[in-house]
Amino acid sequence: MVAIATVAIFALVQPLQGQPATVPLTDLAFFRNPGKSWQIAGDVTADLQQQNALRVSQGQGVLVNAPARKKPGQDLLTVAEYGDQDVELDFMMARGSNSGIYLQGLYEVQLADSWGETKITAASVGGIYERWDEKRPSGRQGYEGYVARQNAGRAPGLWQHLKISFQAPRFDASGKKVENAKMLWVELNGTVIHENVELSGPTRGAISSDEKATGPLRFQGDHGAVAFRN
Template identity: 35%
Template sequence: MFFSIRSLSVAAVFSLGAVLNAADNPFVGRWALTIPGGGAGWLGVESKDGALSSSVLWGGGSVVPTAGTKVDGDTLIVTREQKNKEGKLSAIETITAKIEGDALKLTTAKKNAEGKEIGKPAEFAGKRIADIPAKPDLAKVKFGDPIQLLNGKDLTGWRLLKEADNGWSVVDGVLQNRVVKAKDKHFGNLRTDAEFEDFNLKTEVRTQEGSNSGIYLRGIYEVQIMESFGKPLDSHHMGALYSRITPSVNAEKPIGEWQTLDITLVDRHLTVILNGTTIIDNQPVLGCTGGAMTSDEFKPGPLYLQGDHTNVDYRNMVLRPVVK
């Protein structure tokens, strides 16, 4: 339907302008961040009904909504609030960003609840993430020869991600992680020497009491491994893409039982089959997850197993790379 702006009220014109400006806002989209200190982060900016909103991933943890999002001239201003254990405001972080092509130049500054500056402002960078392609037809995807990632004898082909205490060992053909809770102990994550692009991964996992681990695909996306049997569906429970995709159904077995995982990553789409039940069905992945080695979703990377939290067991891990 054609209409003339002249026929609209002043209020309607301003409303229409806000919608158009938001729709054309160059900040809207998803951004891969390299946060101060070099960690992986993510920023998503959305426009709905003429208003901007955003969510952010800052190194570890979950993707969380921000407290405020606005544009002032050529600058995006995002506000994050931090609260203490009692739920009281402890700090306010202000992130400002300017666009340079497909890149963001950002600065972060933090103040306490009384308005006093905390530390010094820090500069960091972001890069626009390309649109996610159409959902792949997995029936037409070709996979290469299987690669046995665990030899059942030792840690050949694996190494600690960073210098840390090593809780990983192979016992009776099982790759196990055993963590000792102590102030002077800091246990490490385990990664493959080899790096991969898209693939199918099949493995078995056995949770222990309070298990909290994860399988990082290409070191970027964490499929959660957790002892969460009997708990409600959640993006932080067994088989989820951590804080991003909640399983569609509970398929977890009780603690101590071996469970099968069949994971396929193709064209930034994820499928997870847990114990023979599809719980994530070829769903788009919007960005890295907490603890990622990098926010760059377009480079090969290793598998890495989270080992800095609790005890967990793995066996029979076989990867088939996508053949292009």
């Protein structure tokens, strides 16, 4: 039987052994060696007069990546690892910012300020980011990216709601992969933007090229300011 974890940053419907049923955002103890750009806050707003800027208020309940000017932030990984999982959370993008959520640290659902974009790509908000192979011909290194069905993103500074149902890859007793990972569905702001998308391997920027039955949830922090809450 495969345990399914529902992570609502981070509430577990069927908690795996040793994991809390709900993880309150009161500190960063749930994460591996968090970098200085990450903090717990009480509230956050976007400075719409500046690119990539969030204003943070003291308190608890909001996870914020707010890199210093001209200094990139760091990615944030959970201590816990997950197989099949349903992820549900709110996120807020700074103006012009870019982030992402990597299921198992390997498969990215893109987060970005895509407000007003009429021609979206796999790099726009809600896209499943492309895979990458340097050995492929120039201009074709990126492949198997999946564009959201529509641009369901909201303006920077507004909270947005994301739901992901993810099926982990399957392996036989010898460790050979027998079934690819799959995004069963992804919903952004009440709109289903992906269904039954099979993932043949890790997307670009994954923490490893090796696929496993479980892995950490990873929040991209090296591209811009972003906030998350339950």
